[in-house]
Amino acid sequence: MVNVLFAALPMRWDQYETPLRKSFEDVGLDVELTPSNAPFDPAEIDYVIYAPNSEIQDFTPFSRCKAVLNLWAGVEDIVGNETLTMPLTRMVDFGLTEGMIEWCTGHVLRHHLGMDAHIHGQDGVWRAGIVPPLARDRIITILGLGALGSAVGQALRALNFQVRGWSRSLKQVEGIACYAGDDGLSEALTGAEGVVLLLPNTPATENTLNASTLSLLAEGAFIINPGRGPLIDDTALLEALDSGQVGHATLDVFRIEPLPAEHAFWSHPRVTVTPHIASETRATSAAAVVAENIRRAEAGEPLLHRVDRKAGY
Ligand code: NAP
Numbered sequence: 479m480v481n482v483l484f485a486a487l488p489m490r491w492d493q494y495e496t497p498l499r500k501s502f503e504d505v506g507l508d509v510e511l512t513p514s515n516a517p518f519d520p521a522e523i524d525y526v527i528y529a530p531n532s533e534i535q536d537f538t539p540f541s542r543c544k545a546v547l548n549l550w551a552g553v554e555d556i557v558g559n560e561t562l563t564m565p566l567t568r569m570v571d572f573g574l575t576e577g578m579i580e581w582c583t584g585h586v587l588r589h590h591l592g593m594d595a596h597i598h599g600q601d602g603v604w605r606a607g608i609v610p611p612l613a614r615d616r617i618i619t620i621l622g623l624g625a626l627g628s629a630v631g632q633a634l635r636a637l638n639f640q641v642r643g644w645s646r647s648l649k650q651v652e653g654i655a656c657y658a659g660d661d662g663l664s665e666a667l668t669g670a671e672g673v674v675l676l677l678p679n680t681p682a683t684e685n686t687l688n689a690s691t692l693s694l695l696a697e698g699a700f701i702i703n704p705g706r707g708p709l710i711d712d713t714a715l716l717e718a719l720d721s722g723q724v725g726h727a728t729l730d731v732f733r734i735e736p737l738p739a740e741h742a743f744w745s746h747p748r749v750t751v752t753p754h755i756a757s758e759t760r761a762t763s764a765a766a767v768v769a770e771n772i773r774r775a776e777a778g779e780p781l782l783h784r785v786d787r788k789a790g791y
Pocket of ligand 1: 551552553569570574621622623624625626627644645646647648649659676677678679680682683704705706730731754755756757758791
């Protein structure tokens with residue numbers, strides 16, 4: 479019998495309980511599954527399924543816990559927790575990936591095709607003659623070529639965009655021109671007409687888009703940020719929007735969430751704010767990933783999607 483604690487908001491228990499029980503059964507695990515708002519003894523828990531907004535923040539009493547399995551892809555709120563000394567995994571699942579592909583592709587196509595001109599132009603004026611280039615003639619740069627960035631890059635490539643990607647270590651992703659390091663960032667951004675940010679939030683990625691890097695883009699480029707708020711210097715972005723260097727920014731994530739009502743992004747005519755909805759972890763697919771990881775740990779196999787605590791993601 480394996481003791482598993484589910485430590486997330488109570489509403490998540492309602493979504494996850496059935497898929498988790500089924501997934502444990504599918505991988506042949508005999509599990510005692512307990513939500514963290516029920517009585518439990520931390521010293522008896524083998525695994526914690528975790529969301530960083532859970533009330534559990536001190537892992538010291540979890541003396542025999544073999545791994546903490548994060549339900550979110552982003553781990554910035556937990557990676558620095560010094561009481562968490564056991565292995566930590568993050569969420570990679572096909573539901574999260576497919577959701578991100580759909581969200582990013584939709585927003586890229588909106589800007590690529592200039593859809594706003596017609597959606598907001600239902601006023602009797604016949605605006606013919608605005609012809610966007612074909613995707614094959616448009617350069618899109620993806621910052622971050624991990625589980626999400628490489629999948630989004632390949633989806634955009636399948637639509638014929640010229641796709642560039644940038645990561646910490648140099649990657650090889652079919653159809654994507656790959657870059658790494660500081661020089662690689664300049665090359666990846668120079669002349670790009672669209673940028674999608676799918677980097678994690680770490681000290682090294684803060685303000686990746688700033689006045690200097692924004693100036694490398696093609697004039698009027700669009701920015702799409704479903705990554706994390708601190709990846710962009712907000713003041714530099716607003717200045718670039720006002721000067722026309724950036725044509726539009728679609729932002730899903732912010733330094734402070736919910737984005738305060740008085741923030742300049744809400745009222746800027748060329749900013750679209752979405753409320754951190756780019757992609758959700760889906761209970762059914764996520765439960766299967768969690769169950770597989772516990773099965774692996776119990777069988778002495780390496781965990782999938784283990785967080786590199788030093789790198790911060
Ligand atoms: P991942 O698989 O860990 O990929 C991260 C990518 O960023 C990797 O390619 C990594 O390089 C690169 N990277 C990290 N630090 C870097 C640095 N200093 N310089 C250059 N590249 C760097 O993460 P993921 O699953 O794709 O998720 C990416 C992020 O998306 C998450 O961290 C989260 O913040 C965000 N997210 C948002 C939502 C939403 O709804 N808005 C949903 C899910 C996730 P290497 O390949 O060399 O390691």
